[in-house]
Amino acid sequence: MATMTDSFGKALMESGKNEKLVVINADLSNSTRTSYFASSYPERFFNVGIAEQDEFSMAAGLAIAGKIPVASTYAIFASRGWEQIRNTISRANLNVKIFATHAGLTDFGDGSSHQALEDIALFRALPNFSVLAPSDPRQTSILTERASESKGPVYARLARGETESIYSTEDFAIGKPNIIEDGKDVSIFACGLMVPKAIEARRMLKKDGVDAGVIDFHTIKPLDEKTVERAAKTGAIVTAEEHSVIGGLGSAIAECLAKKSPCPVEMVGIKDEFGTSGSLEELYEHFGLTGKHIANASKRALGRKDTKRKFWLGR
Amino acid sequence: MQNYAFEAIQLGGIAKKVRLELVKLCRSGNSGHLSSCLSCVEILVSLYFSKMNHDDKFILSKGHAAPLLYVVLSERGIMPKGRLSTYKRIGGLEEHPLFGEGIEVPTGSLGQGISVANGLALAKRLDKDGGHVYVLLGDGECDEGQIWESAATASKYSLSNVTAIIDRNGVQSDGPTEEIKQKNDLAEKFRAFGWEVIIADGNDFSSLERALSVESEKPKVIIANTIRGKGVSFIEENPRYYYGTMSSADFDGAIKELEA
Numbered sequence: 001m002a003t004m005t006d007s008f009g010k011a012l013m014e015s016g017k018n019e020k021l022v023v024i025n026a027d028l029s030n031s032t033r034t035s036y037f038a039s040s041y042p043e044r045f046f047n048v049g050i051a052e053q054d055e056f057s058m059a060a061g062l063a064i065a066g067k068i069p070v071a072s073t074y075a076i077f078a079s080r081g082w083e084q085i086r087n088t089i090s091r092a093n094l095n096v097k098i099f100a101t102h103a104g105l106t107d108f109g110d111g112s113s114h115q116a117l118e119d120i121a122l123f124r125a126l127p128n129f130s131v132l133a134p135s136d137p138r139q140t141s142i143l144t145e146r147a148s149e150s151k152g153p154v155y156a157r158l159a160r161g162e163t164e165s166i167y168s169t170e171d172f173a174i175g176k177p178n179i180i181e182d183g184k185d186v187s188i189f190a191c192g193l194m195v196p197k198a199i200e201a202r203r204m205l206k207k208d209g210v211d212a213g214v215i216d217f218h219t220i221k222p223l224d225e226k227t228v229e230r231a232a233k234t235g236a237i238v239t240a241e242e243h244s245v246i247g248g249l250g251s252a253i254a255e256c257l258a259k260k261s262p263c264p265v266e267m268v269g270i271k272d273e274f275g276t277s278g279s280l281e282e283l284y285e286h287f288g289l290t291g292k293h294i295a296n297a298s299k300r301a302l303g304r305k306d307t308k309r310k311f312w313l314g315r
Numbered sequence: 316m317q318n319y320a321f322e323a324i325q326l327g328g329i330a331k332k333v334r335l336e337l338v339k340l341c342r343s344g345n346s347g348h349l350s351s352c353l354s355c356v357e358i359l360v361s362l363y364f365s366k367m368n369h370d371d372k373f374i375l376s377k378g379h380a381a382p383l384l385y386v387v388l389s390e391r392g393i394m395p396k397g398r399l400s401t402y403k404r405i406g407g408l409e410e411h412p413l414f415g416e417g418i419e420v421p422t423g424s425l426g427q428g429i430s431v432a433n434g435l436a437l438a439k440r441l442d443k444d445g446g447h448v449y450v451l452l453g454d455g456e457c458d459e460g461q462i463w464e465s466a467a468t469a470s471k472y473s474l475s476n477v478t479a480i481i482d483r484n485g486v487q488s489d490g491p492t493e494e495i496k497q498k499n500d501l502a503e504k505f506r507a508f509g510w511e512v513i514i515a516d517g518n519d520f521s522s523l524e525r526a527l528s529v530e531s532e533k534p535k536v537i538i539a540n541t542i543r544g545k546g547v548s549f550i551e552e553n554p555r556y557y558y559g560t561m562s563s564a565d566f567d568g569a570i571k572e573l574e575a
Contacts (some may be wrong), residue, residue, distance in 0.1 A: 051461075
């Protein structure tokens with residue numbers, strides 16, 4: 001099995017052929033795999049030590065001078081520089097790419113202090129930012145390349161450790177969700193490591209005669225509202241993310257649906273609480289983030305759809 | 316654009332004009348930061364009218380002195396004069412600097428300027444560009460921890476093309492700097508972080524010229540001792556003259572004093 005961080009590190013090294021690319025790290029280059037870039041292009045790699053506020057402000061300076069800075073650290077520590085990112089990078093729409101590793105619960109052993117469950121909300125609220133949460137190593141690699149070619153600031157959250165490979169295609173673009181399967185009864189919108197869980201949920205639901213669509217929203221911002229609307233025609237929606245249900249993918253989808261085509265939404269995610277130490281599978285079970293939980297949420301959404309129908313038929 | 320030689324008399328005339336326009340601008344926008352703008356007039360005039368050339372970059376890390384930056388850029392011909400009338404109007408110049416029209420870096424939240432300067436300086440090194448990066452900080456601003464993160468980074472990369480200037484006016488938001496958090500050891504701290512430290516009179520052009528001319532292989536910091544409210548006696552005498560909106564009487568008094 002491959003890892004997202006490794007794919008990111010290798011893709012970054014490849015993108016390093018572009019001499020404008022510079023990489024900044026805060027004493028985590030081995031964990032974030034920016035060490036690959038560092039060994040190929042040492043003159044364009046800067047390690048500021050354990051100083052994330054300095055890291056992001058320095059990235060801003062490099063971007064103002066025309067460089068394409070990629071700043072990397074763990075997701076939880078990227079938020080430590082949030083105000084710096086907001087006031088300089090976001091406000092001036094600078095070309096800084098933030099790759100935040102060990103996102104969600106994937107720093108499982110380290111516990112709540114290291115588990116970033118709020119970062120999508122924090123970065124989604126920043127004007128000019130694109131927010132990415134890739135779902136497998138190959139997609140991570142492609143989106144790393146796309147991000148370095150794109151204009152404007154990007155925040156990408158990556159899982160730590162070995163992850164399932166979902167894709168053989170390389171056809172990914174920022175802002176274009178990937179439709180894995182269409183379904184006619186319910187649509188599951190997922191991002192990051194919840195995408196393979198959503199695929200598992202689809203298989204479970206199929207056995208019960210429910211046809212569930214699965215869409216990989218690797219780009220949470222800008223949100224492709226057309227895809228949301230199209231999938232909402234099933235009349236029942238489930239969102240799944242390894243993030244708080246406040247402000248993340250679920251919120252983004254609900255905001256869109258409320259405007260465009262209101263329908264029942266069930267959100268699978270962390271329920272306004274912190275993580276804890278455990279194995280990743282134990283944590284997924286504890287916080288309700290397994291395929292089974294997504295399948296159950298789908299049935300709840302279906303039930304609400306039916307209630308609404310019965311209500312209308314009864315009149 | 317031709318720079319002036321370091322003729323204190325010539326620069327003094329510019330500083331006088333800048334102070335007048337500054338008082339008018341602050342009055343027009345009800346700015347609460349007049350006194351901390353007045354302390355660093357000579358610093359900005361030295362940089363923009365004498366020291367800097369087109370290869371150089373300036374960052375106003377103490378972003379609340381934006382009205383002064385706007386007046387200096389406008390007097391220098393970098394920002395169109397008409398722009399000043401948009402100060403604090405929707406879509407116009409904000410209370411703190413944004414981006415463009417001669418403003419290199421958006422600021423307003425303290426403690427971040429040296430980090431950004433380091434990024435600009437590293438880019439210059441990679442591109443083999445000449446020029447220098449100047450960054451102006453407040454003394455109160457040095458409470459921010461990021462100052463020391465960035466000081467260590469500048470030293471690690473031997474950024475001899477970075478000069479920080481600290482407007483050491485001795486007052487911060489809640490009162491005298493030594494009461495809020497001791498800062499008389501700034502020189503020692505920067506030395507310990509591997510910087511070249513120069514002490515200057517920040518309201519004296521000749522002293523600033525000598526300080527800005529010091530050559531070093533290290534990043535440099537000029538601790539520029541200044542007087543808060545410099546040039547307007549009743550503001551100089553009242554360090555608490557901070558956030559208040561200027562009364563008509565104060566405005567007339569300040570103009571009268573500056574025109575004398």
